[in-house]
Amino acid sequence: MSRRLARVRPKPPVAVFAANSTATSLYVHVPFCVVKCGYCDFTSYVVEDTSVHDMFLRALDAELSSTTLPESPTTIFIGGGTPSHLAPHRLEELLKILGRHVDVSGCVEVSMEANPESIDEEKAAIAMRYGVSRFSMGVQSFDPSRLHFLDRAHTGQRAREAFLELRRAGAANASIDLIFGLPGQTVAQWEGDLEIALEMQPDHLSCYSLTYEPGTRLHRDLRLGRVVPVEEEADRAMFLRTRELLAGAGYHAYEISNFAGRGGPCRHNDHYWLQGDYVGVGPGASGHRNGVRHTNLKPIDAWGRAALDGLPPVATAETLTPKQRVGEALWLGIRRRDGVDVAAIERRVGCPVESLLGKVFAAHVANGWIERDGTWLRLTSAGLLVADVVGSDYLLPADIAS
Numbered sequence: 001m002s003r004r005l006a007r008v009r010p011k012p013p014v015a016v017f018a019a020n021s022t023a024t025s026l027y028v029h030v031p032f033c034v035v036k037c038g039y040c041d042f043t044s045y046v047v048e049d050t051s052v053h054d055m056f057l058r059a060l061d062a063e064l065s066s067t068t069l070p071e072s073p074t075t076i077f078i079g080g081g082t083p084s085h086l087a088p089h090r091l092e093e094l095l096k097i098l099g100r101h102v103d104v105s106g107c108v109e110v111s112m113e114a115n116p117e118s119i120d121e122e123k124a125a126i127a128m129r130y131g132v133s134r135f136s137m138g139v140q141s142f143d144p145s146r147l148h149f150l151d152r153a154h155t156g157q158r159a160r161e162a163f164l165e166l167r168r169a170g171a172a173n174a175s176i177d178l179i180f181g182l183p184g185q186t187v188a189q190w191e192g193d194l195e196i197a198l199e200m201q202p203d204h205l206s207c208y209s210l211t212y213e214p215g216t217r218l219h220r221d222l223r224l225g226r227v228v229p230v231e232e233e234a235d236r237a238m239f240l241r242t243r244e245l246l247a248g249a250g251y252h253a254y255e256i257s258n259f260a261g262r263g264g265p266c267r268h269n270d271h272y273w274l275q276g277d278y279v280g281v282g283p284g285a286s287g288h289r290n291g292v293r294h295t296n297l298k299p300i301d302a303w304g305r306a307a308l309d310g311l312p313p314v315a316t317a318e319t320l321t322p323k324q325r326v327g328e329a330l331w332l333g334i335r336r337r338d339g340v341d342v343a344a345i346e347r348r349v350g351c352p353v354e355s356l357l358g359k360v361f362a363a364h365v366a367n368g369w370i371e372r373d374g375t376w377l378r379l380t381s382a383g384l385l386v387a388d389v390v391g392s393d394y395l396l397p398a399d400i401a402s
């Protein structure tokens with residue numbers, strides 16, 4: 001069928017709800033980058049004036065002060081943007097601020113995103129001193145022309161060196177992000193990237209198929225016919241080859257785009273996919289607690305002014321209906337290798353899932369896309385290839401989502 005492969009990136013998902021009401025995670029958004037990559041729609045700014053970084057830290061402190069936080073979040077994810085872009089003393093300050101507001105040592109995992117052009121042994125050591133236990137390095141590719149196409153600010157060689165610097169600093173859990181399905185890319189080229197990544201022995205890998213996000217330069221180029229997306233068959237072949245190669249190397253595909261090695265799954269993202277609550281701080285960050293979803297102001301000035309004035313720097317807040325919560329729980333959960341437990345969703349939301357979506361489940365079973373095991377739904381091998389279609393079929397239309 002004419003649909004591209006499923007791909008969800010690890011930005012905080014639109015809505016989740018508590019599997020266990022006491023378990024809440026914390027997402028901290030650091031919105032600065034060296035360059036704005038043409039494919040990226042995450043909130044990020046290239047600013048020359050580093051006083052903006054200082055304002056960000058003061059505003060973050062203020063936002064955390066006025067936010068009801070879990071004393072000890074289950075997990076913390078410091079993402080971006082590029083947290084490693086902060087100068088060493090600012091990175092230290094960021095982590096000190098966090099430590100003043102929550103018990104970092106009680107978290108099961110504290111992840112930080114790091115880019116090859118800005119992470120080094122010193123910053124990694126600072127991060128670990130303040131409790132960071134896992135690094136996620138955005139590499140995307142090792143090939144000069146693909147790095148150029150993606151506007152990356154580093155070379156493949158620098159990515160390898162930076163990963164070694166993480167190791168030298170003592171990082172025992174380090175992941176690598178890669179992107180496949182670039183225009184004109186062949187399966188053999190993609191295998192080349194995967195093989196280099198495997199030589200680096202990461203503890204986890206995330207492999208995403210390139211998406212054309214509205215509002216990005218890449219999306220505009222697509223509309224103007226300046227880029228031609230890779231053939232669907234090639235994209236699919238790369239997706240399948242990824243699973244084959246990484247399984248052979250001992251990585252477990254616990255989610256469509258995520259592969260756990262020695263470091264196990266990313267506990268923070270798994271918390272999202274398992275519908276745990278989370279608080280999001282920083283410009284553009286979103287959070288969800290007890291059925292209410294909020295999204296922060298994106299512009300750094302507006303976000304910072306509100307936070308420093310002691311106001312919630314929130315752009316939108318929305319109370320989700322039970323049907324929306326059901327749809328989103330299924331949409332997220334179906335992406336996990338273990339699948340999603342319909343009975344658990346019914347218990348949490350108090351909504352009869354079968355009577356809402358039983359016919360959709362039956363059609364998916366008939367198509368061979370999902371299998372049912374008691375109250376669990378799981379994607380089949382055929383379903384993996386159309387996971388976006390399967391998941392979006394569970395998102396109940398707004399007119400009945402009440």
Ligand SMILES: C[S@@+](CC[C@H](N)C(=O)[O-])C[C@H]1O[C@@H](n2cnc3c(N)ncnc32)[C@H](O)[C@@H]1O
Nearest residue numbers: 009039040042080081082138177208209210211
């Ligand atoms: C928002 S980035 C932040 C991490 C870091 N700043 C970086 O540059 O990698 C998180 C990850 O999302 C993935 N990503 C972002 N935009 C994407 C897109 N349009 N298509 C596929 N993957 C994307 C990349 O793999 C990236 O590593």
Ligand code: SF4
Nearest residue numbers: 033036037040080081
């Ligand atoms: S991909 Fe990473 S470095 Fe590039 S703009 Fe997005 S957040 Fe910044």
